[in-house]
Amino acid sequence: MKYFKVLSLFLFLGCASSYSSNSIRTTGPTTSPNFNSDTVILDDGLEIPFSDCEEPKKPVEIVNGIYQIYSKVRYPMDAVSAGIQETIVHNVLIDETGKIFEIKLKEGSHPSLIEEAERVIKTAQFKPAICNGNTVKMHFPTTIRFVLQDN
Secondary structure (H helix, E strand, O other), X not given: OEEEEEEEEOOOOOEOOOOOHHHOEEEOOOOOOXXXXXXXXXXXXXXXXXXXXXXXXXXXXXXXXOHHHHOOOOOOHHHHHHOOOEEEEEEEEEOOOOOEEEEEEEEXXXXXXXXXXXXXXXXXXEEOEEEOOEEEEEEEEEEEEEEEEEO
């Protein structure tokens, strides 16, 4: 008999606040060089590597930790029935206030798995990144692995 579980692994330079679904842009697959996971966007629009930030600096953080997100992921039944296993990767841009500004799909093709991954990402609250002592926009990747297992 098969059972399923979702292995959720969020790879991030930090993560965190509430969001307004009307202000979040969700886009399809991209290989844009302007959406790097290790960069911050300064007030003047300049995009720099996080490593170039002066102290104090801090990456984006998920409020209440990653486990509050893990508990919300549900394996879509159509994917379970079809035996679909897939890793869904998004790049997420968190703004200076900790709100999700943009979500871009980097990897994944099954619509209901993509939809579930985006739904869970949108439920997270974030603390914004700090660079040179100021809050800044920052990119980070999220990866959610949907895996079916035999028991």
